[in-house]
Amino acid sequence: MSVVELTNSSRWYGNVVAVNDVSMKIGPGVTGLLGPNGAGKTTLIAMMAGFLAPSAGEVTLDGAPVWGNVSVYRTIGLVPEREASFGYLTGRQFVRANAELHQLPAPGEATERALDIVDLVEAAGRNISTYSKGMRQRIKLAAALVHDPGVMLLDEPFNGVDPRQRLHLMELLTRLGAEGRTVLFSSHILEEVEQIARHIEVVVSGRHAASGDFGAIRRLMTDRPDKYLLRSSDDRLLATALMATPSVAGVQLDARGGVLVQVTDFGSFAVSLPRVARERSITLLEVTPTDESLESVFSYLVSA
Numbered sequence: 412m413s414v415v416e417l418t419n420s421s422r423w424y425g426n427v428v429a430v431n432d433v434s435m436k437i438g439p440g441v442t443g444l445l446g447p448n449g450a451g452k453t454t455l456i457a458m459m460a461g462f463l464a465p466s467a468g469e470v471t472l473d474g475a476p477v478w479g480n481v482s483v484y485r486t487i488g489l490v491p492e493r494e495a496s497f498g499y500l501t502g503r504q505f506v507r508a509n510a511e512l513h514q515l516p517a518p519g520e521a522t523e524r525a526l527d528i529v530d531l532v533e534a535a536g537r538n539i540s541t542y543s544k545g546m547r548q549r550i551k552l553a554a555a556l557v558h559d560p561g562v563m564l565l566d567e568p569f570n571g572v573d574p575r576q577r578l579h580l581m582e583l584l585t586r587l588g589a590e591g592r593t594v595l596f597s598s599h600i601l602e603e604v605e606q607i608a609r610h611i612e613v614v615v616s617g618r619h620a621a622s623g624d625f626g627a628i629r630r631l632m633t634d635r636p637d638k639y640l641l642r643s644s645d646d647r648l649l650a651t652a653l654m655a656t657p658s659v660a661g662v663q664l665d666a667r668g669g670v671l672v673q674v675t676d677f678g679s680f681a682v683s684l685p686r687v688a689r690e691r692s693i694t695l696l697e698v699t700p701t702d703e704s705l706e707s708v709f710s711y712l713v714s715a
């Protein structure tokens with residue numbers, strides 16, 4: 412059972428702070444590292460894998476610093492986001508090359524075992540250039556698994572993968588987690604993470620924004636005030652009337668027309684809004700949620 416721990420870890424590239432004072436502990440089972448593009452997920456994974464030194468703070472594996480510690484490569488398997496550029500190799504040759512890099516005593520057996528885990532035995536004799544996106548992810552996974560590591564780190568493994576292959580990959584990760592491995596994968600899609608991750612770490616703009624099981628993250632999201640854009644026959648009058656409505660936390664006239672309303676309890680707002688409009692003879696033309704996107708959920712989590 413392996414634990415990867417970051418303690419006040421930061422990483423900057425010149426003036427760009429990619430990871431800012433992040434502390435988190437990743438234990439056995441499947442953890443999702445969720446964050447929008449550019450949040451610092453790749454940088455975090457590279458630091459956990461020992462490929463990038465933290466500019467400040469510490470990253471450890473079972474208590475030992477990861478950076479500069481060659482022995483951690485025996486415990487960690489990394490599946491990078493970029494495509495392996497070895498399309499001229501067969502799947503089997505690619506996995507075997509990794510087995511040999513690890514100087515495994517029986518590289519042939521280890522290769523077959525890894526190919527079997529990812530269900531690519533049949534296709535193993537074909538060049539990787541003929542593989543689908545999902546198969547390429549799986550062959551990278553086999554290469555990262557060949558030395559039977561206790562920790563698997565995967566950077567955006569589901570990116571561009573078709574739904575059937577995605578399911579296959581999800582089952583694989585779930586199985587690896589159930590075996591007691593520490594599995595961390597990054598994603599910018601909440602639905603992807605919620606399906607398989609028992610634990611979720613959210614990062615936004617290099618900062619650690621939230622942490623917990625899916626229920627906890629979902630609660631943070633559903634408890635948040637929602638924002639709606641309303642259009643009506645008399646926006647100014649509607650804005651004034653809504654100010655006195657208990658389920659409304661804020662009202663603002665939008666420069667492009669309409670009223671932006673911050674709602675604390677959508678259930679009672681849905682009842683109050685038509686009543687308020689009717690009482691003042693205002694015709695409602697449009698009610699649109701403005702913050703349904705994941706980005707807004709992230710910014711809410713960060714400011715919480």
Ligand SMILES: Nc1ncnc2c1ncn2[C@@H]1O[C@H](COP(=O)(O)OP(=O)(O)OP(=O)(O)O)[C@@H](O)[C@H]1O
Pocket residue numbers: 424427428429430446447448449450451452453454455
């Ligand atoms: N080598 C580098 N030099 C300069 N800036 C970098 C470098 N690598 C990453 N960054 C910057 O650091 C920030 C975090 O990047 P990172 O790739 O870790 O994020 P990410 O969450 O993995 O995003 P994506 O999913 O888009 O890859 C971004 O602002 C990025 O532009």
